Amino acid sequence: MASLRRGSLRSVQATSDGLQSQVDVLLKKIKQTDKRDEVYEGCIQLKKSVDETLDILHKLKKANELTNVSNYDQRKRSEERRLTGMSELLRELARRLAKERTKQKMDDIDKNTKSQAAATKQENTEDTVDVDDDEDEDEDDDGDDEDEEESDEEEDTANLFIAISDFEAQEEHDLSFKKSEILTILNEKPDGWWLGENAQGIQGLVPKTYLQVYKKYNQGTPNVADAVEDEEEEEEEEEEDDAEDAEDEEEESEPQNVKIKGSKAQSKKTQSQRIAVKKVVSELNATDVLMTMGAIPEGFRASTLAQLLAEGNEFHMSYYLQPTLTQSKLSFKDLHWDQVHGGVRPRKTHLTHMFTLWSCRMIPLPGPAVQVLSRHVRFCLFDGQRVLSNIHTIRATWQPKNPKTWTFSPRVTGILPSLLDGDCFVRSNSQSSGIGILFELGLTYIRNVTGHQGELSCGWAFLQLFTVNGDAVPHRTYEIVLNGGTPYEKGLEVDPTLSKRASLFQQMMVSRKQPKLLVKLQLPTTQMRTILNLLPDTLVGPKCYIQLLAFYRQLLADVLLKDRINMQSADLICNPVLATFPELLEQTDIFDALRSAWSEKEITLTRSVKRDQEFMKHSFVQVYHDSVYPLLRSITLPANKWADEEVEISRWKNIANFLQQSQERNGSLYGLLSPEHAYHAFDISEISYDFLGMTRKTVAVD
Template identity: 45%
Template structure:
């Protein structure tokens, strides 16, 4: 029998093993290196770095769909391989520093030069220089001891490269490879992965992955105190690192230099007095920037069951031919009314957008997509945000405070997380950024597991992040409990930041439509009927029109292929809704009850409205809170001169982007797995 062909991930694992062997051999050769061999060894180090970079690039592009056979814990294995490659990359960087050519006329040796340079940076490294002098007498060590110390030195270079962080909240590892930490624990970051899971090491030497939003960098003052405490311990047991010609002072200088060059923008703005102390970098905005994992386009897709042989949340009712209705633990509607006593930023910042981002949350994890509602603002009331302004025309999705939320999590702490945020631009530098002005959490179940009453809720807004605990949004605001009088407490409570939200039970018609949607999803209430029709079209294509349920070929359907992308662009959804309402009003009552007629109309309106705009060469890509881009897109969407007809589509003045097969093909495996 022919040997089984290795999958892409297994191939990368084999390549990583080969790279590690090459790095280990390079470390052994460095210990007995002569001046004549330095150039050749440096070239070997450079070649290995190129191989690591190339392998990392291919690993990032791999997906579960690339594998010819199912692989258990695929994401965890991929993350582990990336961790190994990052570690090898850091070891090679440390070796490259050691192999850099030295100036022979400079007088002192390379070790002495490094120690002198470190002494100029920090006086705290006097102890390290003493250790280095003691280490000069270890010339009679065996080759095996030299090899082991070289590996340890390279590993220490990786450990000390990214500084120290403190855990803002306790984290319990759920999978193999996670690191369990307690609140307040000091961790050293070994590797910062792009997926938000950082490789960390605690004080006991345990290593594992920790979510980056649980961590806060230690300030320079705190880091100095920590360094003084560690120096006394390191004098006794950390001499090997100095003996190999890599003083700890050099690594500390790298940390200090990195801290100086990468000062957090929020710290700068706080020091300038441009923002209140409770403001932080936006947590939910960062999640949205990381990809589609927290967007509606991801959650609207059907999910495969555990066996991956059928769909988990998409079934047909055999009696009616419609999508089978599915109830969810949480299925309600809410209305954002206003935000009160939200401190505005100071001078020097131009606010481009004030908005509220909301999602399902259990205290530690975001469980749904993140939905954004933009607030309206009046300079006459700078601390008040409002929603759903009165308009003569159709209210845009982005401004609509009527939302829905569905979530099927069984967590006892399930609730809704609201993050009040602004997008700003600095007048002096033109730098854009997103800040959190505070957060609020509404727990949807009481201690007994019963749902909370559906009524208007006044939720306290806290500063910081959900992982820091409760803090004041503005230090100048009156704190709770400072007064004993009832009247004084009532007056002071009016000065505290609050978010006013009204929870409602959906109407019978709306609940029927919501139950056709995925088990977990949040969004604008005015789009529910369109989402329900999309799920019906999706079910027909996946459950009825396929030759067999085992067939996974590409499906030729432009609506299925592109509607999720449109769902993430509110202005295109508004154009779709507008034309849909006009077309639906022309139908007879009997036609509105005919699901076949409604599905056909859905596809027709979509293809004649937003699909051509989606691939128009004149349409700029969406850019959040950019007024020029939003105005240009609005002119193309609503201008009568750009109305989509057969004549304009075939006109030489109407240009389109280059055709790609993904515009008209739907890949059910990729969509269900991503």
């Protein structure tokens, strides 16, 4: 600290940079169990240095600066936020590590005590008669019983939550409850709607945002008044711990099978998961660390929709494209044969819209501690509580001179990559009056020091599709102000500092600086609506996909409804297109290759030929085999990796090279036999369509 010259803001900034580097080194060491003590001591010493630097910063005055510093007050406040964030982070880290060390010491004491007791007991046993042995065994059994009862109590409380607000059931399977009511959670589902049970034994879905962990109650039936009182006392004593537990619980919860009430195995599993979540250092949330350091605005969060996409295929287009079985599982709910015209019977839905994503404006930037790899918008149908469709992602483009403005559908030669296409459709049969389109703006980032890569939400917007009277909203361009936090949080700003530091007059102009999303809602043309009616009842995606998705549905109808000799048969179906098309939807660049190959084929067809549905389906299958089918099994094609520019460029070069060879030699046979290309060993799944395994066995909640 002696190197700091009194009155120099730049010296403080240089010292802060050095302290920040030391903090990053500690965060790297924290995952190594054998260095926990070293990290703890480092936290104490480093926090002392940070606090000393902060004290010096507070004493700085602009008049004492040796040179003129522009925006002095703003820079000083920024430096103060950074140092304060580091101090709080180190304090919290030291507290957690101290708690872990204390727990370890207590465990060691208990272990030693039990060992001594066991040794003493063994010595006493050798000198006693058999009757005494029996008495000791009885006493030990009683002690074990008590331990088991205490363990059972702990396991039972692991699933108890207390309501922090009233909730009225909105759907048939929801469970209503009142504030301060205690619920037993049987299954923590990833969509935010958990399976709960009240004191009367009634079960139903409840929103997790209305619940708080309930930890202690008297033996017997829990008393609500006592529970509330206990919770208030606990919040006063351990407010920080409770907030941390609630955050960890929401972000780290994983889909589990429904727990059977009273099942010790499931309770132990839940308890072990909670212990894992509370592991002090290894479970530090990356978003919280960045926010504490001041590297991201307060309204940024971990991406909600990205987490749903990563948890399985439930919110992927490939899942929603498959036909849905009825409750009896004997027929399809949304795939029927048109006896008059042949092919898929068109299905009209409650809502069918097109929209164009124009731009996003005034989007705050993260700090220099992170590097942005991708800017994008994820959207889906949403009713304010649950996701009602698949989730689609659109990559944004921006100019380095104006990174706060995102645009979509740039002008390019040839076919526009579908990942950049801002023209989209939404389709649903849901009767929910609160349904609308949820847009979540996202960033894929990599932290410069640690190399950690993650997903951030930098705001969300909701476009309601029906008015309070039940009428459809007008088709026009909407300018929607972005909200901060997650879609389950209300009233938060993306960057609260805009309104906090504004004067009364400036607040009148703040709205112009608020992050906004521009989207144009449109009515599909008659021709486009005809094609959309061939698709599943619920689906969202880019406009450029519609024709090829319709071909796939037509092929499904032919294979599952027209050509099956025995409708009760569930045997595998030999059809390479049906078997691999869902894989294609997970790799947008290969799907774009199919779009390109089909576009070139269509140019050669006459108008009369295009009216022949059977010929068009046959041509589509031929193009599929000659273009993208071999690419799905290519070893020379690098594995798909999101937001990795080098991988994306390499894949495009390989795909373009293969398509060119196929076109020059009138088919993919040369590419399949050429030594330039290598493929994975043949697997029966490449040609086998298992419709029982692919179909959506449970009807989606609409």
